[in-house]
Amino acid sequence: MTINKQQEGTKLVVALEGRLDTTTAPQLETEFKRSIADVTELVLDFAKLEYLSSAGLRVLLAAQKVMNKQGSMVIKNVNETIAEVFEITGFSEILTIE
């Protein structure tokens, strides 16, 4: 998985490419721990993300909890497989998906 970041002030856009799974989720967790402390607007771009597993959901949930306290988090460009994962797990109610 590749993580691409773009920061403008307190807005951070994180674009993921590949698979967010058991082996790659720790990378994203480390990235969030390092970079979202002062962010008020977090945008996750999933246009090039193939799919995610529960390991990825765990990291997204943790980020959502942080952003609920300090601003907003939006997920963009989810494909059908990812939308289905969010639907099955009820994450579509917890996350903001555009």
Added chain:
Amino acid sequence: MKELTVEAKTENLDRVTDFVNEQLEEWNCPLKTIHRIDIAIDELFGNIANYAYRPGVGPVTVRVEIRREPLSAIITFIDRGVPYDPLQKEDPDVTLSAEERGIGGLGIYMVKKSMDGIRYEYKDGRNILTVEKNI
């Protein structure tokens, strides 16, 4: 039928995923279905890698069988670790808010929902977990 035996470590997840995908592609399995199966592999192989032999390591065999009518993939995971039936795990409450949410049980719940069949057996000291998906 084809088999791959690797050490049950998360580092081997890509190898297992590629091995299964190669066979699905031979049967022109749609990409969407491949992704669903890959998620199931992540959850099931990931569980074995994280828990079956903890704190040690051991082997896991992944077997892929393609059945006709209906065309389906049957994927079996076999390990000799501690007996564990993931199907006994209670389904998570998927209606809770972010703050109330835990993440336990979500993986196996997703597998149950996205596959067409799942069964578990403990036999001769081996955990045998099989998923089936129409392709």
